[in-house]
Amino acid sequence: MYCLICHQKIIYHHTWNSMLSPLSQICEECSIQLEPIQAPICERCGRPFKEPSICNDCLNWQRDPQYEKSLAFNRAIFTYNDRMKDIVYRWKYRGDYELVHLFKPYISEKFPQFYPNTKIPLVPIPLTDERMYERGFNQAEAIAQIIRDQFHNPIVHALSRKQNSHEKQSKKSKIQRIQADNPFKLKISINKPIIIVDDIYTTGTTIHHAAKRLKEAGSPAVYSLTMIR
Amino acid sequence: MDFPKQLTGKILLKEELPFEKDEIQHLLDSNDLIRTPSITKTFFQLICNRCGNKKHHLFGKIPCYRCQKTHFYCRNCIQTGRAMECTMLYEWTGPQANWPHETNPCAWEGTLTPAQSKAATAIQRAIQKHKEQLVWAVCGAGKTEMLFPGITYALQQGKRICLATPRSDVVRELMPRFQTAFPHTKIEALYANSSQKTGEGQLILSTTHQLIRYKHAFDVMIIDEIDAFPYHQDPSLHSLAERACKQISSKIYLTATPREKLKKRVSKIQLAAEFVPIRFHGHPLPVPISKLEWNLRKKINNKKLPQTLDSFLQARNPQRQLLIFVPTIHQLPLIKQLLINRFESLETVHAEDEERKEKVEAFRQKKYELLITTTILERGVTFPSVDVVILDAGHHVFDEAAIVQIAGRAGRSPIDPTGDVLLIHQGLTEAIKAAIKHIQSMNNRAKNQMQPTKIKRS
Ligand SMILES: [Zn+2]
Ligand SMILES: [Zn+2]
Ligand SMILES: [Zn+2]
Numbered sequence: 001m002y003c004l005i006c007h008q009k010i011i012y013h014h015t016w017n018s019m020l021s022p023l024s025q026i027c028e029e030c031s032i033q034l035e036p037i038q039a040p041i042c043e044r045c046g047r048p049f050k051e052p053s054i055c056n057d058c059l060n061w062q063r064d065p066q067y068e069k070s071l072a073f074n075r076a077i078f079t080y081n082d083r084m085k086d087i088v089y090r091w092k093y094r095g096d097y098e099l100v101h102l103f104k105p106y107i108s109e110k111f112p113q114f115y116p117n118t119k120i121p122l123v124p125i126p127l128t129d130e131r132m133y134e135r136g137f138n139q140a141e142a143i144a145q146i147i148r149d150q151f152h153n154p155i156v157h158a159l160s161r162k163q164n165s166h167e168k169q170s171k172k173s174k175i176q177r178i179q180a181d182n183p184f185k186l187k188i189s190i191n192k193p194i195i196i197v198d199d200i201y202t203t204g205t206t207i208h209h210a211a212k213r214l215k216e217a218g219s220p221a222v223y224s225l226t227m228i229r
Numbered sequence: 230m231d232f233p234k235q236l237t238g239k240i241l242l243k244e245e246l247p248f249e250k251d252e253i254q255h256l257l258d259s260n261d262l263i264r265t266p267s268i269t270k271t272f273f274q275l276i277c278n279r280c281g282n283k284k285h286h287l288f289g290k291i292p293c294y295r296c297q298k299t300h301f302y303c304r305n306c307i308q309t310g311r312a313m314e315c316t317m318l319y320e321w322t323g324p325q326a327n328w329p330h331e332t333n334p335c336a337w338e339g340t341l342t343p344a345q346s347k348a349a350t351a352i353q354r355a356i357q358k359h360k361e362q363l364v365w366a367v368c369g370a371g372k373t374e375m376l377f378p379g380i381t382y383a384l385q386q387g388k389r390i391c392l393a394t395p396r397s398d399v400v401r402e403l404m405p406r407f408q409t410a411f412p413h414t415k416i417e418a419l420y421a422n423s424s425q426k427t428g429e430g431q432l433i434l435s436t437t438h439q440l441i442r443y444k445h446a447f448d449v450m451i452i453d454e455i456d457a458f459p460y461h462q463d464p465s466l467h468s469l470a471e472r473a474c475k476q477i478s479s480k481i482y483l484t485a486t487p488r489e490k491l492k493k494r495v496s497k498i499q500l501a502a503e504f505v506p507i508r509f510h511g512h513p514l515p516v517p518i519s520k521l522e523w524n525l526r527k528k529i530n531n532k533k534l535p536q537t538l539d540s541f542l543q544a545r546n547p548q549r550q551l552l553i554f555v556p557t558i559h560q561l562p563l564i565k566q567l568l569i570n571r572f573e574s575l576e577t578v579h580a581e582d583e584e585r586k587e588k589v590e591a592f593r594q595k596k597y598e599l600l601i602t603t604t605i606l607e608r609g610v611t612f613p614s615v616d617v618v619i620l621d622a623g624h625h626v627f628d629e630a631a632i633v634q635i636a637g638r639a640g641r642s643p644i645d646p647t648g649d650v651l652l653i654h655q656g657l658t659e660a661i662k663a664a665i666k667h668i669q670s671m672n673n674r675a676k677n678q679m680q681p682t683k684i685k686r687s
Pocket of ligand 3: 293295296300314315316
């Protein structure tokens with residue numbers, strides 16, 4: 001087998017491989033460069049935090065009357081370190097779809113810890129049609145499919161994304177991003193709890209926008225899961 | 230719009246074409262542009278026609294939204310664009326571009342040493358006769374200048390030229406030198422994330438990976454560091470360079486440390502070779518000193534400064550900057566921590582360092598006394614006055630060629646033509662012995678060449 005990230009042949013190393021999930025497709029060297037998030041974390045956004053409480057960014061969200069009740073909490077698997085930045089760049093922007101498989105063993109371990117014994121519907125964050133055509137795939141959808149295959153949670157495409165909305169977040173300042181109009185439109189309302197799925201939680205704006213729509217449409221509790229925080 | 234200049238010798242994905250949809254359609258209709266599938270699926274294998282990849286594990290599967298089908302895509306060339314079963318490659322078949330014939334392209338006013346001159350003549354002859362030529366020149370021989378007469382000739386003839394090198398640092402370093410030497414020529418530097426990407430220059434300086442967008446483009450292909458990683462690791466890079474050449478073209482290979490395969494072709498007289506054992510300033514290559522340090526790796530891991538390094542630091546000339554090479558990225562912070570109190574300013578750098586470009590430039594401007602690096606700085610980049618240490622020179626990443634190249638960083642300037650090269654190891658390896666022997670034999674050859682009356686005894 002070859003490493004998904006560096007393409008080197010994975011050499012069977014007894015002590016190493018036996019510790020790993022059979023789902024793993026990356027080599028030892030690549031794997032030690034990834035940083036899974038460890039407790040303590042911010043109880044709201046899931047980032048590593050000095051104590052199990054609520055970080056400043058989250059306090060701001062909670063103070064915002066528009067969003068205070070939108071998102072219950074987010075959970076994330078990895079920190080956004082330099083190595084992960086490279087991977088995300090190759091995966092999303094270069095379009096190296098296969099890289100999504102590297103998340104499989106981590107999802108299988110972490111998802112049931114975050115959301116035990118539930119078949120809560122998954123709502124992947126959608127892309128605009130334009131972006132979807134350009135990229136050829138939706139990274140959030142790809143992650144949701146992994147969760148569905150492992151835990152049988154249904155995927156519901158409850159949201160769509162407006163054309164020419166403020167999707168290219170990286171080019172905007174933080175304030176611009178937060179003030180931007182909500183790019184999501186409701187397609188289907190679900191009056192059950194929901195887990196939003198996305199690749200990354202950066203400022204939280206995307207997820208809060210999506211959560212707000214779902215909450216307005218009658219979901220009693222909206223959670224989210226991202227691969228990276 | 231000058232389509233021939235933009236498209237001659239290119240092979241591009243649709244999104245790399247700098248035109249609107251209807252313009253592309255127009256060019257296809259007029260047969261000036263043809264398209265072919267970027268991935269070919271035969272009964273027993275997949276082939277990427279963009280990069281030549283045939284290895285099955287370097288193809289991935291993607292559920293394509295455009296086609297609502299799952300198909301293969303190439304992971305080998307994904308860093309420069311995505312070739313999928315449903316994407317096409319576009320090639321120009323219209324009229325070829327005409328490049329200017331400059332009468333006097335070269336503004337360089339320096340003179341070549343006799344050794345450089347001899348190689349320069351051989352290069353020019355190879356370009357005239359559309360031949361292959363190897364130039365085996367020691368580090369610091371001044372090979373860039375040796376290329377000038379040949380490039381001058383080629384530009385006078387209206388030829389298109391490419392200099393390909395494995396490293397983007399080298400492209401960045403060469404660009405201003407070439408632009409000064411050939412001020413009226415359209416020169417372009419291509420590397421990952423370079424700002425220029427039109428690829429329209431008559432003279433292209435490129436990393437080998439960027440040649441992926443060229444086919445039958447160049448009359449002259451100069452391959453720098455032909456022995457370097459990633460060429461000898463990834464044979465598809467050789468075929469990229471090969472494809473970028475016109476059918477009738479000349480190929481110039483430059484190296485200080487040729488691999489066996491190339492040496493064999495030379496000894497079988499399949500490949501003409503010119504040998505330049507003398508540095509341009511005439512001084513010999515610094516010969517590395519090797520020092521044994523017991524339990525070197527253990528000491529580093531336990532954050533203890535190796536004795537040999539300590540005494541070297543105390544005895545060295547503080548006027549010079551210092552480069553310390555370590556085998557892997559993991560040692561960088563450890564060594565930095567060990568030395569942080571010994572230097573006013575120090576930095577670390579590695580291949581994936583986001584500030585690599587800035588750090589190398591800052592070191593060149595003497596902003597740090599010490600730069601701790603992985604093997605990425607083993608070649609190409611020059612700093613005028615440095616001492617060099619390889620810490621753990623017995624590690625397998627330091628093969629003979631790497632050690633020779635690293636030692637070649639010292640003594641580059643005529644003002645300070647010497648420099649210390651220290652190899653610290655915990656057990657002498659064949660590579661260390663071979664590298665030292667290699668350097669000594671180069672120095673002997675240089676001595677013999679400088680005293681032509683001396684008859685070589687066999
Ligand atoms: Zn938080
Ligand atoms: Zn390819
Ligand atoms: Zn397709």
